Amino acid sequence: MIELQGIHRKFQVGNEAVHALQDVDLSVQPGGYLAVMGPSGSGKSTLLNIIGLLDRPNKGLYLLDEQDTTELNDRQQALVRRHKIGFVFQFFHLVPRLTAAENVELPLILAGFEADKREQRVQQALTALGIADRARHRPDQLSGGQRQRVAIARATIMRPGIILADEPTGNLDRSSGKEVIDILEHLNQQGMTLIMVTHDPELGGRAARRIQMLDGYIQSDTARKHEGI
Amino acid sequence: MKAFDVIRFSFRAATGFRTRTLLILLAMAIGVGAVILLTAMGEGARRYVTREFTSLGTHLLVIFPGRSETTGGPPPLLGETPRDLTLDDALSLKRSSAIRRVAPIALGSAPVSWRQRSREVTIMGSTAALFEIRQLSMAQGQFLPAGNPSLPAAVCVLGYKVKSELFGNTSPLGKWLRIGGRRFRVIGVLTPRGQSLGMDMGDLAIVPVASAQALFNTSSLFRIMIQASGRDSVLIAKKAILGIIRDRHEGEDDVTVITQDALLSTFDRIFTALTLTVAGIAAISLAVAGILIMNVMMISVSQRTTEIGLMKAIGASGGQVLRLFLCESAVLSAIGAMLGVMLSLIGTWTSLRLYPDFPVMIPWWSVMAAIGVGMLTGLIFGVLPARRAAGLEPVDALSRR
Ligand SMILES: Nc1ncnc2c1ncn2[C@@H]1O[C@H](COP(=O)(O)OP(=O)(O)O)[C@@H](O)[C@H]1O
Numbered sequence: 001m002i003e004l005q006g007i008h009r010k011f012q013v014g015n016e017a018v019h020a021l022q023d024v025d026l027s028v029q030p031g032g033y034l035a036v037m038g039p040s041g042s043g044k045s046t047l048l049n050i051i052g053l054l055d056r057p058n059k060g061l062y063l064l065d066e067q068d069t070t071e072l073n074d075r076q077q078a079l080v081r082r083h084k085i086g087f088v089f090q091f092f093h094l095v096p097r098l099t100a101a102e103n104v105e106l107p108l109i110l111a112g113f114e115a116d117k118r119e120q121r122v123q124q125a126l127t128a129l130g131i132a133d134r135a136r137h138r139p140d141q142l143s144g145g146q147r148q149r150v151a152i153a154r155a156t157i158m159r160p161g162i163i164l165a166d167e168p169t170g171n172l173d174r175s176s177g178k179e180v181i182d183i184l185e186h187l188n189q190q191g192m193t194l195i196m197v198t199h200d201p202e203l204g205g206r207a208a209r210r211i212q213m214l215d216g217y218i219q220s221d222t223a224r225k226h227e228g229i
Numbered sequence: 230m231k232a233f234d235v236i237r238f239s240f241r242a243a244t245g246f247r248t249r250t251l252l253i254l255l256a257m258a259i260g261v262g263a264v265i266l267l268t269a270m271g272e273g274a275r276r277y278v279t280r281e282f283t284s285l286g287t288h289l290l291v292i293f294p295g296r297s298e299t300t301g302g303p304p305p306l307l308g309e310t311p312r313d314l315t316l317d318d319a320l321s322l323k324r325s326s327a328i329r330r331v332a333p334i335a336l337g338s339a340p341v342s343w344r345q346r347s348r349e350v351t352i353m354g355s356t357a358a359l360f361e362i363r364q365l366s367m368a369q370g371q372f373l374p375a376g377n378p379s380l381p382a383a384v385c386v387l388g389y390k391v392k393s394e395l396f397g398n399t400s401p402l403g404k405w406l407r408i409g410g411r412r413f414r415v416i417g418v419l420t421p422r423g424q425s426l427g428m429d430m431g432d433l434a435i436v437p438v439a440s441a442q443a444l445f446n447t448s449s450l451f452r453i454m455i456q457a458s459g460r461d462s463v464l465i466a467k468k469a470i471l472g473i474i475r476d477r478h479e480g481e482d483d484v485t486v487i488t489q490d491a492l493l494s495t496f497d498r499i500f501t502a503l504t505l506t507v508a509g510i511a512a513i514s515l516a517v518a519g520i521l522i523m524n525v526m527m528i529s530v531s532q533r534t535t536e537i538g539l540m541k542a543i544g545a546s547g548g549q550v551l552r553l554f555l556c557e558s559a560v561l562s563a564i565g566a567m568l569g570v571m572l573s574l575i576g577t578w579t580s581l582r583l584y585p586d587f588p589v590m591i592p593w594w595s596v597m598a599a600i601g602v603g604m605l606t607g608l609i610f611g612v613l614p615a616r617r618a619a620g621l622e623p624v625d626a627l628s629r630r
C-alpha cells in the first residue's frame with residue numbers, strides 16, 4: 001500500500017526554485033495498475049523517484065505498507081528498494097561490461113544469496129521472459145526490446161510487490177514496446193503493483209487507473225472521478 | 230553481500246576498464262618493484278661485507294699497538310708513547326684457555342729477486358698459526374712449519390701473484406730467492422683467494438716472524454691476530470688479552486683489541502640502516518602510485534555514475550557501494566604488487582647473472598612489507614573515491630546519461 005500525503009519536491013536551479021511536485025496526495029492499493037501521464041517536465045519522474053525511495057520529498061508524508069519512509073536511514077531505505085521495489089527505466093541502465101545473466105544476478109548478489117540459488121533464479125527469470133538464449137550476451141549485443149526484458153528480469157528477480165516503470169517503451173519501436181507492456185501487465189495480473197509513466201495515451205488507456213499531471217500537481221485522477229460520480 | 234562476490238565484482242570491473250587498470254597496475258608494480266629491488270641490493274651489499282669478514286676466519290680478535298682514541302679514558306701524559314707489541318707479548322697470550330691460536334704479524338716491504346727478476350713485495354712475518362686463523366690454503370708445497378717462533382728460518386711462502394711474476398710457469402718449490410739481501414727457500418705457494426679487506430693475499434711473501442723482524446731490524450709487531458677457542462669465549466679472550474698485556478706493560482692499557490664480531494655487527498647495523506633508508510626512498514614511488522590510484526578511481530567514479538545510481542536503485546546501500554569501490558582499488562593494487570614482486574625477481578635474477586659476485590637477495594620481510602604497504606596505499610587512496618561513490622544521490626546519478 002502506497003500512501004502519499006501533501007508531498008512537495010522543490011529543486012533549486014540557480015536563484016529559481018522549481019516545484020517539481022506540489023501538494024501531491026496519492027494512494028495506490030496493492031496489485032493496482034496506475035498510469036502516470038502528462039507533458040514533459042510535469043513531475044512524473046520525480047513522483048516515481050519518490051515512490052521508489054530514490055529521492056526524498058521536501059515536505060509531506062510517504063507511508064509504504066504503513067511504514068513512514070522518511071524515518072528510515074540510508075541502509076534501511078536500500079533494503080526497502082531491494083525487497084519491495086523494482087525499477088524499469090527508459091534507458092535500461094544495464095551494466096555494459098556484464099552479461100545479461102550477470103546484470104539480472106546483481107540484486108541477488110547485493111542481498112547475499114548463495115551462488116547456486118542465484119543461478120537457478122536467474123535462469124528461471126530469463127526463461128520466463130524468453131531471453132534464456134541471450135544469457136551470455138552483453139547489453140551491446142542485444143536489441144532494445146531484449147535489453148528492456150533483461151532490465152525487467154532484474155527488477156523482478158527479488159519478487160518485489162511494486163514495479164515502477166518510467167517510460168519503459170520510450171526508447172523502443174512499437175512492436176517491442178508492445179511486448180514489454182504485455183510483460184509488465186502480465187506481472188501486474190500476477191499481483192504486482194504496476195506504476196508506469198507514459199506519454200502514449202493509448203498505452204495509458206490500458207491501465208485500470210490514470211493520473212494526469214501538470215506543473216507538479218495531479219490534475220486529474222480516474223479513481224477520484226469515479227468517487228465523484 | 231558475500232566477500233567473494235565483492236571481490237569477483239571488483240575483478241570484473243578491473244577487467245572491464247583496460248586502460249585504467251593497466252595504468253594502476255603499472256604504477257603499483259613499479260612502486261613495489263622499486264622498493265623490493267632496492268632492498269635486495271642493500272641486502273646484497275650487507276651480505277657482501279659479511280662474507281668478506283667471515284672469510285678472514287672465525288672468532289677472530291686483532292690486537293693493535295696503541296690505545297684506541299674512541300675508548301675515552303684519561304688523556305695520555307705528556308711525552309707518553311705507546312709501548313710496542315713484541316713477540317714475547319704475543320707468545321705470552323697462549324696462557325689463556327680462551328685463546329686457541331695466536332699469530333704475531335710483522336709487516337714491511339722489501340725487494341724480492343730470483344735470478345734476473347726483482348720486485349718490491351710486501352713481506353709478512355708470522356707463524357704456522359696464521360694458516361688456520363686466516364683460513365689460507367696452499368696451491369703448492371706447505372705453509373710455514375710449526376716450531377719455535379723466536380727462531381728465524383730461511384723459508385718463505387709466496388702469494389700466487391708474486392710466484393707467477395717471478396717464476397712464471399716454473400715450479401718455485403725448493404728454489405732459493407733473495408728477500409732484502411737474505412736468502413730464503415720457497416716452500417709453498419698460496420691459492421689465489423683475491424682481495425680480502427684491503428690485504429691482497431696474492432701479492433706478498435710470508436716468512437717466519439723472527440726472520441721478518443731481523444730483516445726489518447725491529448722487535449715490534451704490526452699486530453697480533455688471535456683466534457678464540459669458540460664463539461662464547463671471544464669476550465673472555467678479549468679480557469684475558471687486555472689483562473696479560475697490562476701486566477706485561479707495567480699496568481698500562483696501551484693496546485686496542487677489536488673483535489671480529491663487534492666489527493661485523495657494526496657493519497651489519499650500518500648496512501641494515503642503509504637498506505631501510507633506500508627502501509624508504511623507494512616507498513615514495515608507492516605514494517606516487519597511491520595518488521595515481523586515487524585520480525584514476527575518481528575518474529572511474531564519475532564515469533560510472535549511472536552504474537552507481539543503478540546499484541542503489543536495485544538495493545545497494547551506501548556502505549555496499551563503498552565496499553565495492555574500496556575492494557576494487559585493493560584488488561588492483563594487490564595485483565599490481567604481485568607484478569612488482571615479479572619485476573623485482575626478474576631484476577635480481579638479471580643482476581645475479583651480470584654480477585655473480587654481488588649477492589643481491591630479496592629479504593622476505595621486504596616482500597611482505599612492499600605488498601602490505603602497496604595494498605594499504607591502494608586502500609587509503611581508494612577511500613576518497615569510494616566515499617564519493619557511496620555518497621552519490623541515486624536520482625542525480627541516474628538522470629545523467
Ligand atoms: N535534479 C533536478 N534538478 C533541478 N531540476 C529538476 C531536477 N529533476 C527534475 N527537475 C525539474 O523538475 C521538473 C519535473 O521533472 P520530471 O519529474 O523529470 O518531469 P517529467 O518526468 O514529467 O518530464 C522539471 O521542471 C525538471 O526540470
Ligand SMILES: [Mg+2]
Nearest residue numbers: 044045046166
Ligand atoms: Mg521523466
